[in-house]
Amino acid sequence: MxxxxxxxxxxxxxxxxxxxxxxxxxxxxxxxxxxxxxxxxxxxxxxxxxxxxxxxxxxxxxxxxxxxxxxxxxxxxxxxxxxxxxxxxxxxxxxxxxxxxxxxxxxxxxxxxxxxxxxxxxxxxxxxxxxxFDQRFHPAHRRTAELLAEGALGTVTSVRIVYGCWLPPGWAPPGSTTGDNWRVDPVRAGGGAYVDLAPHGLDLVGALLGEDVEVATTHLQRRVHDYAVDDGSVLVGSTPSGVLVSIANSFNTVETLPRRRLEVVGTRGQLVAQNTMGQTAGGTLELIDAATGESSPVGFDTATSPFAAQVRAVEEALADPARWPFPLARDLRLLHLLHAALGAGVPGTRPDPALTAQEARA
Ligand SMILES: NC(=O)c1ccc[n+]([C@@H]2O[C@H](COP(=O)([O-])OP(=O)(O)OC[C@H]3O[C@@H](n4cnc5c(N)ncnc54)[C@H](O)[C@@H]3O)[C@@H](O)[C@H]2O)c1
Structure with a gap:
């Protein structure tokens, strides 16, 4: 051995x-x-x-x-x-x-x-x-990118992402022994649901379309959980060619509800991926034909997790780093966009919307 x-x-x-x-x-x-x-x-x-x-x-x-x-x-x-x-x-x-x-x-x-x-x-x-960004490599997302590159949807008009979870103040990951919820600490996390989850969506849009969101605006929410960072967000933006993008993220979606959905809409059809955003293999992908309204399943490798595919991609790139398609400088640009979309302020340190409203009334 x-x-x-x-x-x-x-x-x-x-x-x-x-x-x-x-x-x-x-x-x-x-x-x-x-x-x-x-x-x-x-x-x-x-x-x-x-x-x-x-x-x-x-x-x-x-x-x-x-x-x-x-x-x-x-x-x-x-x-x-x-x-x-x-x-x-x-x-x-x-x-x-x-x-x-x-x-x-x-x-x-x-x-x-x-x-x-x-x-x-x-x-x-x-x-x-x-x-x-493991979700770039989820087989359903790779299949979606292929279909888009083949023009299966005609002119793509929009990408809509919903990616949320339930993360109360005392949340701890499975198997955690410390019970330390650093995800809602503005200093250690840098923000809440938005900073944690929206980066996946922003990256995925670029990986699917071959062009990144270039302008965006975000609204944050602190509505359900009692902590110092946002528990919900929605980013709305567009790409250079004019595809409209919305990315909704949450720490306040009860997990029995649908909360992981990706839709790409075009003039000839719509792709819908469900339960593919996340760390695990599987989920579903369907193509709805714009001419008939009929939906048919799209096959993909349901056995390979996005993490397994990511490991493979990184190791292949080690042999030829110049071919790595997602340079860190590009990811840094997207992180700047994520912050800039909030306008003044940085994630997790914005004024509490409820307090601001009270002050406005006072
Ligand atoms: N890609 C995904 O789907 C995904 C999913 C979950 C978490 N994440 C990211 O992974 C990272 C870790 O998240 P997690 O949920 O595993 O957190 P975690 O709290 O479960 O684990 C973090 C570990 O890092 C250790 N640690 C802390 N500071 C350290 C330091 N300076 N040097 C060495 N070790 C240190 C801690 O002791 C702990 O064991 C975060 O950036 C999170 O955003 C990504």
Whole structure:
């Protein structure tokens, strides 16, 4: 058997998982474990117990609580950054400085300054760097992009995305032992539902259409949960060619309700994907024919998760980084757009709409 830590074994890509929390544990780790081209050489977390618990799922993987040591682990070639948003910059920069490719979770950072610094660190290091927008790679979304490129919908007029969940103040991810809901902390998250979920939609629109949203306006909501950040948002924008885009996100949608939907509307038909936005394989995709109004299912690979497809895409890009289609500079532009769409203020620090209304009445 090949030593999983043998640096000379270049048939597989050696990964370091940085941040052994929910998304790494439940979504990235299974994708890496199932990938014949990948191996995990180290797991690093400031909580060494969490690093150890995840590392033991991978033969030969070493647990660390020190970033620099982990990123120097023999055979390490790529780092998956899955810490809370405010720590992305430090972790990604350390990985890039060690010469590793960087796959950094979304949003790139909790602030625009940190995101810019992260991008600069990766560019200066000359490493392949990507935001972990897994939904770009969901097989239903790839099929949608193919159909759009073939002109199956005629002239595309709009893209409508709904992506929400239920996230009360005391929420903790499955398996969490800390119960620390950093997602509603304006400092560590950088905002609420909008900053957490809208980046996926903005990225996906570009991945589907081949052009990004270029102007947008956003309204935030703090309506259900008692925390300092928004629990709902809607962004409305348009692309250079004039496709209208709406992206509705929420932390206040009860999860028995439909809450993951993507629609692309054109003059010849409409594509509807349901339950494909998210981390898991499957969901449905249908094409409604504009001539007849009839709907037919569209086939796609329902066994491959977006995380598995993402791992494959990043590893393929390592062989030829110039072909990576989503440079970090582009993702940073979209993050700027996300913030600019709010007008004055930054996510999570806008005045409470209820208070503003009271002040206006006073
Ligand atoms: N792509 C997706 O669908 C998706 C889904 C969920 C989360 N995410 C993103 O993944 C990231 C992690 O989210 P999560 O839900 O797994 O969080 P989590 O709180 O479950 O896990 C975060 C882990 O990072 C560790 N950590 C914190 N600061 C650190 C540091 N400076 N160095 C090393 N380790 C540190 C914590 O101890 C914890 O184990 C976030 O950026 C989030 O937005 C993406």
């Amino acid at each position: 090949t030593d999983p830590r043998d640096p000379a074994d270049d048939a597989t890509t050696g990964w370091v998982i940085a941040g052994a929390g929910w998304v790494a544990r439940d979504h990235m780790a299974p994708a890496l474990a199932a990938s014949p081209t990948s191996r995990v050489v180290a797991v690093v977390d400031r909580d060494l117990g969490a690093a150890r618990a995840l590392a033991q799922r991978f033969p030969g993987a070493v647990a660390h609580d020190d970033l620099a040591t982990a990123f120097r682990e023999p055979g390490a070639r790529a780092a998956y950054v899955a810490t809370p948003n405010h720590a992305h910059r430090e972790v990604a920069a350390a990985a890039a400085a060690a010469g590793l490719a960087v796959l950094c979770e979304k949003p790139l950072a909790a602030t625009l300054d940190d995101a810019a610094a992260l991008v600069q660190a990766c560019e200066e290091a000359g490493v392949l760097a990507a935001t972990a």
